[in-house]
Amino acid sequence: MNIGEIARRAGVSRSTVSYALTGKRPVTEQTKQRIQAVIDELDYRPNAAARALKEGRTRTIGLVIPPASLRLTDMQLGFVASVVEAAAHADLDVLLSPSGGDHDRSFERVISGRRVDGVILMEIRLEDDRVTRLQRTGLPFVTIGHTANPHGTCWVDVDYATLISRCVYHLADLGHRGIALINRSAELVAAGYGPAHRALEGFTGAITRRGLDGVTLTCADDAAAGETCIERLREDHPEVTAAVTVNEAALPGIQRALERANVTVPRDFSIAGVAARHWAEDFRPQLTAADVPTFEMGASAVELLLERIAAPETPAHHLLLTPPISLRASTGPAPAR
Amino acid sequence: MNIGEIARRAGVSRSTVSYALTGKRPVTEQTKQRIQAVIDELDYRPNAAARALKEGRTRTIGLVIPPASLRLTDMQLGFVASVVEAAAHADLDVLLSPSGGDHDRSFERVISGRRVDGVILMEIRLEDDRVTRLQRTGLPFVTIGHTANPHGTCWVDVDYATLISRCVYHLADLGHRGIALINRSAELVAAGYGPAHRALEGFTGAITRRGLDGVTLTCADDAAAGETCIERLREDHPEVTAAVTVNEAALPGIQRALERANVTVPRDFSIAGVAARHWAEDFRPQLTAADVPTFEMGASAVELLLERIAAPETPAHHLLLTPPISLRASTGPAPAR
DNA sequence: TTGTAGGCGTTATCAG
DNA sequence: CTGATAACGCCTACAA
Numbered sequence A, B: 001m002n003i004g005e006i007a008r009r010a011g012v013s014r015s016t017v018s019y020a021l022t023g024k025r026p027v028t029e030q031t032k033q034r035i036q037a038v039i040d041e042l043d044y045r046p047n048a049a050a051r052a053l054k055e056g057r058t059r060t061i062g063l064v065i066p067p068a069s070l071r072l073t074d075m076q077l078g079f080v081a082s083v084v085e086a087a088a089h090a091d092l093d094v095l096l097s098p099s100g101g102d103h104d105r106s107f108e109r110v111i112s113g114r115r116v117d118g119v120i121l122m123e124i125r126l127e128d129d130r131v132t133r134l135q136r137t138g139l140p141f142v143t144i145g146h147t148a149n150p151h152g153t154c155w156v157d158v159d160y161a162t163l164i165s166r167c168v169y170h171l172a173d174l175g176h177r178g179i180a181l182i183n184r185s186a187e188l189v190a191a192g193y194g195p196a197h198r199a200l201e202g203f204t205g206a207i208t209r210r211g212l213d214g215v216t217l218t219c220a221d222d223a224a225a226g227e228t229c230i231e232r233l234r235e236d237h238p239e240v241t242a243a244v245t246v247n248e249a250a251l252p253g254i255q256r257a258l259e260r261a262n263v264t265v266p267r268d269f270s271i272a273g274v275a276a277r278h279w280a281e282d283f284r285p286q287l288t289a290a291d292v293p294t295f296e297m298g299a300s301a302v303e304l305l306l307e308r309i310a311a312p313e314t315p316a317h318h319l320l321l322t323p324p325i326s327l328r329a330s331t332g333p334a335p336a337r
Numbered sequence C: 001t002t003g004t005a006g007g008c009g010t011t012a013t014c015a016g
Numbered sequence D: 001c002t003g004a005t006a007a008c009g010c011c012t013a014c015a016a
Helices: A003-010 A014-022 A029-042 A048-055 A074-089 A105-111 A129-137 A160-173 A186-190 A194-210 A223-236 A248-260 A277-282 A294-310 B003-010 B014-022 B029-042 B048-055 B074-089 B105-111 B129-137 B160-173 B186-190 B194-209 B223-236 B248-260 B277-282 B294-310
Strands: A060-065 A093-098 A118-122 A141-144 A154-158 A178-182 A213-217 A242-245 A270-275 A288-291 A318-321 B060-065 B093-098 B118-122 B141-144 B154-158 B178-182 B213-217 B242-245 B270-275 B288-291 B318-321
Touching (some): A003 A014, A048 B048, A074 A093, A074 A118, A074 A248, A074 B093, A093 A105, A093 B074, A093 B105, A118 A294, A129 A141, A160 A178, A160 A288, A178 A194, A194 A213, A270 A277, A277 A288, B003 B014, B014 B029, B060 B074, B060 B105, B074 B118, B074 B248, B074 B294, B093 B105, B118 B129, B129 B141, B160 B194, B160 B242, B160 B288, B242 B248, B248 B270, B270 B277
Parallel strands (some): A060 A118, A154 A318, B060 B118, B154 B318, B178 B242, B242 B270
Antiparallel strands (some): A093 B093
């Protein structure tokens, strides 16, 4: 079914059908109705490929997600959901590309061949090949997270360094002297994953400024790892009375290990961090944490991308969010010696 | 950058470039290399829209997911991940449509206008408008889950009825007489969501056949709901000594409530069900459960869809999986009276 | 207010 | 083995 067939049946020319559809030229109410009747009858929709070819844009954006084999974290899922939602709201479709490296077939397919008008990238590393690649192509893009040197790129991120610093200050104010950072996995740190590095940066900075005793641990993104992490911590560093974490997926394990060791939170041990709200509220007792505003971040990323598509030469904006730390029930005064 | 420019620079015709790329016609090694050199230099990729227009297919499939505002369950996420992965493996792109109802804009956009070669639908209801709509359009589609009357449609699903029956038999064999079903939410049941209905069907069938005492409960998809569900159950039905569930998201809450009530699993209370493996293994003690093979299901859905796209007139296949029930540590003999 | 015609970038048919 | 050319379906200047 194509526009010519509609035109034929309605007894008008193809351009009239086109204009009746787009409204870019006045069309008599009567002919418009006749055309609409035929369209309704045949359930006609303009061919997207033809339109894209003619107009030079696809009304589709690409969303590059971590390889699907890795289980997505709740936060990543939050980004995907909010990006998809915001895009749908702007009548845009979203093309998904699960890819890690620069030379991924799926990634190449999506960014080349004009399949999309722009790209949103997540899980950004400090040095990220995909960003470099995208800069070379000239395709508009926005990153959720930012590289070590983000000048000239458009991004939205959470200020992990500041948030973790604040958590440490909060714990220090409560009298804690030995504080641990439960970071993301050693692999992510090694790969130069931004949030992990920035959390560490904020942690060591705050520890130093307050003259505290800091312990840093890496921990894989799952409950089991959280469990062994706490066990190790209590064994190797009994002087530690509090922890800050950016590893939300480890929280259930952390909780389990503390319970099993008969450590009462916050009486015996305090914990705070950065996490999706859902994880913080499911922790027992509820976790004092900065809730990562995934919904807002995804929506902003789409918004920034649309601006960038509309005006590619405009200077790049970015958004560094510092959401408030919700005081819940997991932090309290340091236990007396 | 287009094929004409490449042809000009390589001193050949456009068709030669095209054939050098697709290999559908022999091209001298020498010219092929000259062409490739120009392509590499200019980083040329064929325009996807032009190709789709000419070839009549997009090499893209649509994946309809529940509205993004609802948090996706782990199982849904598993489907998305495996579909995306399987599609990437077949060099297909995936267009995401977050939509619930039939008249959703995003849904309409994706299925009409030849944006995709086929569609995968998830979260199927017993009566599902989207399925009807898709049948009308004639676009190839596969559903994960199936409608009440799935004849002529192509689907892959888990046999909830049989699995829940088997769980009940298993518990009955262990001496349990009072058994509860912890189902999905009342809203989902009311909306005619298949797995919820089929779980109930399998449950009541098994309870009747064994002459047991069955209690059915609905429970929202989150930990908090699981907690109150167990509290209610123990209060209203103290005679119940075991439960079966299809509500994986409620498991952490179920566990918490049982622990708090000082109920030891499986000594005092047994529990079994259907869940993604990850949830079953995170339960303490680990949950005796049929692990929903999300990865396999997503991959099969893509495979079926590809067959269907290749041969639309072929009779519709389907796949009803009955994964084995992994005996873990959460079921044991009924406590003595 | 409506119609005609050309071109977007590819692929495939038909000649050479 | 290679080149010219005609579609694919749409949009939009230009002409009426």
